[in-house]
Amino acid sequence: MSSTSTPAKAAPSENIVSQKVRSSYNCIVQMLTDIRKYDRCLADLLVKSGVGFSAGVVLSVILFRRRAWPIALGTGFGMGAAYADCDRSFNPARIPGTRIIPHTEAPPAQGK
Numbered sequence: 001m002s003s004t005s006t007p008a009k010a011a012p013s014e015n016i017v018s019q020k021v022r023s024s025y026n027c028i029v030q031m032l033t034d035i036r037k038y039d040r041c042l043a044d045l046l047v048k049s050g051v052g053f054s055a056g057v058v059l060s061v062i063l064f065r066r067r068a069w070p071i072a073l074g075t076g077f078g079m080g081a082a083y084a085d086c087d088r089s090f091n092p093a094r095i096p097g098t099r100i101i102p103h104t105e106a107p108p109a110q111g112k
Contacts, residue, residue: 041086045079052078 056074064070093100 037086037089041082041089044085045082048078048082049075050078052076052081 052074053071054074056071059074060067060070088095092098
């Protein structure tokens with residue numbers, strides 16, 4: 001017998017198991033990415049709503065004789081800005097001025 005041995009081929013069941021493990025890993029990575037996006041969106045919502053609320057309070061006290069509508073309007077503007085940023089985070093195709101090129105139309109990559 002020779003001292004070199006050939007590696008054993010993986011059984012079809014082992015290939016299926018490894019594919020499922022890779023698939024589960026990719027699913028978990030995608031889920032963690034989405035959780036980070038939701039976390040960023042929530043933090044952005046709190047910050048922008050707080051800034052809008054604060055600006056509304058200042059305007060209400062200084063200019064509008066302590067009315068409630070500037071506070072609601074400022075908070076609404078902050079929430080709307082946070083919603084737009086979160087929408088762009090989850091769907092980058094909605095960024096103004098961008099165009100999605102299908103893979104079939106993409107020019108071939110040139111190597112150097």
